[in-house]
Amino acid sequence: MTFLNVSGIRVEEAGKTVLQDISFTQQEFQKVAISGETGSGKSTLLKTIAGLVQPTAGQVQFEGETVIGPADKLVPGHPGIAYLSQHFELPHSLRVEQVLRYANTLTDEEAGFLYDICRVSHLLPRKTNQLSGGERQRIAMARLLSTSPQLLLLDEPFSNLDTAHKNILKAVIRDISEELAITCTLISHDPHDTLSWADEILVLQEGKLIQQGTPEQIYKQPVNEYAAALFGSYNRLSKAGTAAFSRLLGISTNGKDMLVRPESFKLSPAGNKALTGEVNSIGFFGSFYELEVQLPEGAVYVRTTEGHYSPGDTVQVSVSPEDVWHI
Numbered sequence: 001m002t003f004l005n006v007s008g009i010r011v012e013e014a015g016k017t018v019l020q021d022i023s024f025t026q027q028e029f030q031k032v033a034i035s036g037e038t039g040s041g042k043s044t045l046l047k048t049i050a051g052l053v054q055p056t057a058g059q060v061q062f063e064g065e066t067v068i069g070p071a072d073k074l075v076p077g078h079p080g081i082a083y084l085s086q087h088f089e090l091p092h093s094l095r096v097e098q099v100l101r102y103a104n105t106l107t108d109e110e111a112g113f114l115y116d117i118c119r120v121s122h123l124l125p126r127k128t129n130q131l132s133g134g135e136r137q138r139i140a141m142a143r144l145l146s147t148s149p150q151l152l153l154l155d156e157p158f159s160n161l162d163t164a165h166k167n168i169l170k171a172v173i174r175d176i177s178e179e180l181a182i183t184c185t186l187i188s189h190d191p192h193d194t195l196s197w198a199d200e201i202l203v204l205q206e207g208k209l210i211q212q213g214t215p216e217q218i219y220k221q222p223v224n225e226y227a228a229a230l231f232g233s234y235n236r237l238s239k240a241g242t243a244a245f246s247r248l249l250g251i252s253t254n255g256k257d258m259l260v261r262p263e264s265f266k267l268s269p270a271g272n273k274a275l276t277g278e279v280n281s282i283g284f285f286g287s288f289y290e291l292e293v294q295l296p297e298g299a300v301y302v303r304t305t306e307g308h309y310s311p312g313d314t315v316q317v318s319v320s321p322e323d324v325w326h327i
């Protein structure tokens with residue numbers, strides 16, 4: 001039986017089509033990330049899966065059971081699916097332990113284990129107005145998980161968190177999957193959050209699912225420039241640049257433009273499979289330098305960890321055939 005089966009989902013809100021014919025499946029313990037620019041329909045998709053938004057067409061099946069939307073159910077949602085909104089709320093002026101106790105269906109031992117995993121045990125005596133944003137979020141998560149869902153849907157969990165809280169939350173999400181055996185689906189617009197975490201990424205553009213694949217597939221072979229831009233910078237070569245690199249690599253582009261990630265270009269002292277250019281400018285980004293290199297066919301951006309280049313240097317730029325794609 002498929003864990004989650006989303007088929008032909010269409011959502012219309014205020015006369016506008018927000019989601020169009022979205023279909024995909026998720027297996028138990030498969031980590032799925034949903035990516036897309038703001039307004040592309042990510043939150044609406046998660047809420048529809050959770051049974052909180054009524055689809056105009058299509059259906060969501062969770063462990064073989066249809067998830068019933070709010071139009072057909074007084075208390076919307078499915079007990080096996082928990083949705084953590086970007087805009088969650090905690091009751092004011094209660095102690096954390098009270099907030100958690102009211103929602104809890106677990107034994108004391110299970111609840112203690114859950115609170116440890118969510119890194120909230122030390123916060124139990126605090127009042128809800130004495131917490132940071134990251135702490136509040138982990139308490140909201142512990143509260144949701146204390147009803148023992150099997151699928152946790154996280155809507156932009158990393159937005160508004162500083163690096164320290166983000167790293168704690170990443171560890172919490174990892175432990176939720178591994179220690180509590182809860183499957184997670186999350187939305188993030190930051191490639192650093194999704195590429196290293198997900199087994200599969202879904203890319204939404206204007207309410208349509210335009211690409212679905214492993215992080216490597218999505219990063220290395222995006223279906224269009226929109227998908228490419230979501231996961232990092234890239235060079236779209238000029239017609240002349242595309243022709244020059246295609247000749248060097250012995251490949252055909254069928255009239256399409258060649259695209260290359262800046263880190264896929266290599267700089268070498270000399271070589272017959274490289275184009276000669278001149279360094280225009282250099283930017284320092286901590287873990288790498290980004291050079292703008294002027295080739296006769298146009299400028300390209302090249303990333304390197306070597307810091308010995310200066311503007312005006314002559315360099316040879318090469319790329320491997322497996323690191324280019326065409327649009």
Ligand SMILES: Nc1ncnc2c1ncn2[C@@H]1O[C@H](COP(=O)(O)OP(=O)(O)OP(=O)(O)O)[C@@H](O)[C@H]1O
Nearest residue numbers: 013014016018036037038039040041042043044045
């Ligand atoms: N209840 C609603 N009524 C009217 N329009 C809606 C409603 N819900 C969503 N929309 C519209 O649907 C589109 C998708 O919204 P959604 O919040 O799903 O996008 P998103 O990708 O999650 O965006 P963000 O990253 O900004 O949260 C937006 O244009 C939004 O204004």
